[in-house]
Amino acid sequence: MSDEPHQTHIEQRTPMQRVFPLKWLIGERLVFDWKIVAIIVISLIVLAFDNYRSITPFTYWDRVVLYLIIPLLVIIVIFREHPRCYRFTLGDWKAGLVLTLLGAAIMAPILYVFGQRDLALNAYYRDRTTGLPWTTFLDLVGWEFLFRGWILFAYARRFGPEALWLQSVPFVIAHIGKPELKTFFTIISGFGFGWVAWRTRSFVWSFLIHWFVATFLILVAAATHPG
Numbered sequence: 001m002s003d004e005p006h007q008t009h010i011e012q013r014t015p016m017q018r019v020f021p022l023k024w025l026i027g028e029r030l031v032f033d034w035k036i037v038a039i040i041v042i043s044l045i046v047l048a049f050d051n052y053r054s055i056t057p058f059t060y061w062d063r064v065v066l067y068l069i070i071p072l073l074v075i076i077v078i079f080r081e082h083p084r085c086y087r088f089t090l091g092d093w094k095a096g097l098v099l100t101l102l103g104a105a106i107m108a109p110i111l112y113v114f115g116q117r118d119l120a121l122n123a124y125y126r127d128r129t130t131g132l133p134w135t136t137f138l139d140l141v142g143w144e145f146l147f148r149g150w151i152l153f154a155y156a157r158r159f160g161p162e163a164l165w166l167q168s169v170p171f172v173i174a175h176i177g178k179p180e181l182k183t184f185f186t187i188i189s190g191f192g193f194g195w196v197a198w199r200t201r202s203f204v205w206s207f208l209i210h211w212f213v214a215t216f217l218i219l220v221a222a223a224t225h226p227g
Contacts, residue, residue: 035079039154043146046070047174060138067142071150086149091202099196103209111213115220120179125214126221136214144210147171148193149203156198164194189213 046066055062072088075081083089090096114121128135147167155163168190175183193206 033158036154036158038074038078039150042070042074043151043170046146047170060135063140063142064138065142067146069142071142071146075150086145086153087197087202088145088149089202090204091200093200093202096196096200096202096205096208099200100205100208100212103192103196104212107209107213108216111216112220114181115217116224118179118181121181121217122221122224124179124182124221125218126225128218129222132218133211133215136211136218140210140214141207144193144207145203147190148197148206152194152197152203161198164191164198167194 050059050062050066055065071086072083075083075086115125116122147170151170152163152167155166159166168187171190172183172186175186189210193210196206196209197203
């Protein structure tokens with residue numbers, strides 16, 4: 001008989017082998033805020049739908065449905081919340097009035113110069129006079145609520161002031177393909193409109209400034225190149 005002690009060979013398993021393979025492959029369990037996920041997914045869907053398809057013969061009515069009515073229905077029916085939770089309210093209307101007037105006064109000369117001199121910007125806006133100012137009103141009221149109401153204040157619950165920058169990301173991306181100057185300007189205006197909504201606790205005042213910007217640009221472009 002051999003004098004060597006009996007040796008028991010114990011199989012050494014790696015961490016991967018000790019864990020159920022599928023669980024190892026998936027990794028840690030992720031926990032999401034389902035309302036933020038819903039807002040992101042639905043916002044992307046309506047933005048993509050607006051780019052490829054239409055509901056009515058008029059783009060501005062499509063945007064009322066996609067960017068205003070659908071988010072409001074989700075808030076009320078699915079989230080079981082009041083629209084004012086997403087700043088569908090006048091908020092601090094005194095500050096809103098002052099900021100709207102200041103915004104219009106500051107932007108008017110800038111818009112006048114670029115609306116005349118930037119050929120791409122001028123061409124984009126000059127043939128849109130029919131139905132003013134109601135066409136721009138309908139075109140932008142839902143647009144502003146989507147970004148400066150629904151998205152901004154949903155993000156604010158989780159991320160605080162960083163939501164001002166986060167909401168501007170899809171806003172800028174949605175402008176790609178439009179005139180270059182307009183797209184680059186949205187990096188500033190996206191944050192600026194968001195800040196106005198944040199300060200006034202309402203999307204209404206950023207909408208009014210945006211409404212002025214679009215309407216004024218159309219009038220400047222049309223006056224520079226009358227039909």
